[in-house]
Amino acid sequence: MKRPLIGISGSVLLTSYGSSEGYRRAYVNEDYVQSVLQNGGIPFILPVVDDEEVLSTYIDQLDGLILSGGHDVTPQYYGEEPMQKIGETWELRDWFDSLLVEKALAKGIPVLGICRGMQVMNVLHGGSLWQDLSYMKDVEIKHLQGHSPELVTHLVDIEEGSQLHELMGENHVMVNTLHHQAVRELGQGFKATAFSADGIVEAIEHEDYPFYLGVQWHPEMLHTSVPLMNQLFAGLIQAAQK
Numbered sequence: 001m002k003r004p005l006i007g008i009s010g011s012v013l014l015t016s017y018g019s020s021e022g023y024r025r026a027y028v029n030e031d032y033v034q035s036v037l038q039n040g041g042i043p044f045i046l047p048v049v050d051d052e053e054v055l056s057t058y059i060d061q062l063d064g065l066i067l068s069g070g071h072d073v074t075p076q077y078y079g080e081e082p083m084q085k086i087g088e089t090w091e092l093r094d095w096f097d098s099l100l101v102e103k104a105l106a107k108g109i110p111v112l113g114i115c116r117g118m119q120v121m122n123v124l125h126g127g128s129l130w131q132d133l134s135y136m137k138d139v140e141i142k143h144l145q146g147h148s149p150e151l152v153t154h155l156v157d158i159e160e161g162s163q164l165h166e167l168m169g170e171n172h173v174m175v176n177t178l179h180h181q182a183v184r185e186l187g188q189g190f191k192a193t194a195f196s197a198d199g200i201v202e203a204i205e206h207e208d209y210p211f212y213l214g215v216q217w218h219p220e221m222l223h224t225s226v227p228l229m230n231q232l233f234a235g236l237i238q239a240a241q242k
């Protein structure tokens, strides 16, 4: 069977050292590339551009899409002004990621959102975010572990009957956690399919599409340390072959 081409939404990294200090580089973390490769897909990095025609041409080539992690979503996208504890935002990337998803859904290819990616998906369908977890009541778990992303630190409960449950085959999994924001109101058509013990939405999936789901943790950073996490990428790649 033909190996599907999986687009990975890119970002920009500001070089922080040496003679190139301050230089902008188009990039994704290599873990995304390895996770796609390891599960039978062909990884394809999508640089952020402000040109819709270029973006459409990306999607024309692709069989599946991964929305990668990173920046906070611009709060105006869900009708709010920035609060004191919001992190770095980049509106062009919000526009880019949102349009990638819209075009991927229109083409009928599967979409997996990771961390920020899941948040972008939620906001695209009219959902909102907590700008910082400290604004939520009763959040007790440390969701920004701050070290060793290949290490799992908190538990999530997965809803039975969900696609995520089908993919993972488990009711409870330990995950890494590298986020300071969370889903607040769910976007239209999404259901929450995993929760941490303190009630944070840790995964969502959409009822109108065969494969359109997001996770709040970083499965790609666990692709060697927690082999089970490969099931997410395997599921995406299998859906991309249809």
Ligand SMILES: [Mn+2]
Pocket (backbone or CB within 6 Å): 143, 154, 176, 177, 178, 179, 196, 200, 202, 216
């Ligand atoms: Mn978490």
